[in-house]
Amino acid sequence: MKKQCMGLINLDKKGNPNISILNYSRPLSSTPIAGRYRIIDFVLSNMVNSGITNVGIYAREKYRSLTDHLGSGKDWDLSRKQGGLYIFSPENTKQNNGYGFRTGDIYSILANIDYIEKSTEEYILIAPGYMLCSMDYRDAIEYHKKSKNDITVIYKRVQDADEEFLGCMTLNIDSNNKVLNIGGNIGAFPSANISMETYIMKRTDFIKCIYKIASLGTHSYFEDYIKANLSNIKVGAFEFKDYLKCINSIQSYANASREMLEKEVSRELFYSERKIFTKDKSQAPTxxxxxxxxxxxxxxxxxxxxxxxxxxxxxxxxxxxxxxxxxxxxxxxxxxxxxxxxxxxxxxxxxxxxxxxxxxxxxxxxxxxxxxxxxx
CATH class of the missing domain: 2.160.10.10 (Hexapeptide repeat proteins)
Incomplete structure (x- = not known):
């Protein structure tokens, strides 16, 4: 999978999820969790463990703690001459770029589109910073290639949507794994297909989409473009079946902290062959x-x-x-x-x-x- 797919971690999400005063001076993605990690460590480690070694992070605000934590990316083996880790500051979203002064992840990406244009990977995987799991993306990428989808979205079927994943997007999927429509989880029913907001598509197609959306001015967020164009583009779904937590509230953060103390969850996240990397801070023993x-x-x-x-x-x-x-x-x-x-x-x-x-x-x-x- 090396050099076949690049990664984009999108922190400029619609609604700007946060977890109370814990995010007063830091973005949600750099919130500490599980004793020694930050939330972003999980998605970043998933990319590295999947052979993705060219990763761009599109920040939104208050990103100093994020850059302090990630540094050059050496703790994730992303301090490289080719590829590596790139963090794009939110100040760039204020540039005009010929499309006016607008906010949203479309214009955040557009401000640094040259990074994606100069990359050589065939595919791009776009993921948020607050979905917590341990996943190898290679199976999803292979599925995308064989399915001939324009876009593949990764999802999880859950039975506790009336209590968890509130505010997350939900997918209506047919028997051929085609996404028919996208809604929002308001907690009305326990069973739901929760979108992990992780998308796979060809890199060149993604670039064309960004320019098209920006020129038309119809959407500020990429997810809104997908919702509005389900009848015009082929959007498929790939199911993830292991542990997933969306950290988008103080309640979900507290629940995740409790669940990580369970042996099965802890074993899956921290003791599998897919290691979760973080910044090395060697200390004396407790x-x-x-x-x-x-x-x-x-x-x-x-x-x-x-x-x-x-x-x-x-x-x-x-x-x-x-x-x-x-x-x-x-x-x-x-x-x-x-x-x-x-x-x-x-x-x-x-x-x-x-x-x-x-x-x-x-x-x-x-x-x-x-x-x-x-x-x-």
């Missing part, structure tokens, strides 16, 4: 003190624990004092929890210090979120 009692939790390196931790995700360099009780929480890096603190269903952003004896409890479905750099 120190478990005399009173430490840890159950069913992710604990990153560099921590110091002297309390009870249960069903939690603890990021790097977190200190948990003697007698503290932490349950069903996500505690990001550099947080300090003093002795006797009780936390339940709470999400701490980084650099938070909570003083001795205090208690914070959120709801299981609606966890309490504390923004970074706070002293409580």
């Amino acid at each position: 120190i478990y003190m005399k009173n430490a009692n840890v159950k069913n939790s992710f604990i990153a390196t560099g921590c110091k624990i002297d309390g009870t931790v249960e069903n939690c995700t603890i990021f790097r360099k977190v200190e948990i004092g003697k007698g503290a009780v932490i349950k069903n929480c996500v505690i990001m890096q550099n947080c300090k929890i003093d002795p006797g603190v009780v936390l339940e269903n709470v999400i701490f952003d980084k650099n938070i210090h909570i003083s001795e004896g205090k208690e914070l409890k959120g709801d299981n479905d609606y966890p309490m979120v504390i923004e970074k750099n706070q002293k409580l």
Whole structure:
């Protein structure tokens, strides 16, 4: 698959999904998850594991933390002389480009269309930054080639659409895997074909589409163009059958953090032959003190624990004092929890210090979120 397909990670999505105050100073794609990763690590690793080594990332806003995390792409083996990793800043979307000052992913892509034009791969795979899974795209690309589709969209059949994947696109598919129409999931029914918003098509056809849409001015987003032209273009569907999570709300983020503690989910995401890569931050091992009692939790390196931790995700360099009780929480890096603190269903952003004896409890479905750099 090497040099046969290029990748495009599109962060300029319609509706600009975000997860509460956790995205105040960072894009959704660079939100920390699972103790040491960022959300974007999953789709980027999927591309690399599928032999895609020419990847462009189209940012939208607040992308400094993203560039800091990804750097040159060396941790994903994307620091290369040919191909590699390219991050395009949102400032370029403000350029006129002869089409007026417009917003949307069409014009974001158009502002840097020369990157795609100069690439040599036959196919392009466009994916969002907030669909979390471990997937080898090669089967989907082979399916696309054999099907003669103009566009192939990857989807998952789910039975919990009334509770999960709210706001995601849904597909109506016939017996030949042709997409008949595209709608939105409002949670009315449990069974649905959830679009992973991942599209495969010929690179030259994608370029033509972008120029055509921009010149007509009919759509600002590529997904809207597909919806409106289902009768004119052949859009097929490829089914993904493994674990999938859409991180588009604080509830879905909390649910994903809990589900990753399950053995089957953790094994599929982190212990399969498809490794999830991330930025290397070597730390000293975590120190478990005399009173430490840890159950069913992710604990990153560099921590110091002297309390009870249960069903939690603890990021790097977190200190948990003697007698503290932490349950069903996500505690990001550099947080300090003093002795006797009780936390339940709470999400701490980084650099938070909570003083001795205090208690914070959120709801299981609606966890309490504390923004970074706070002293409580």
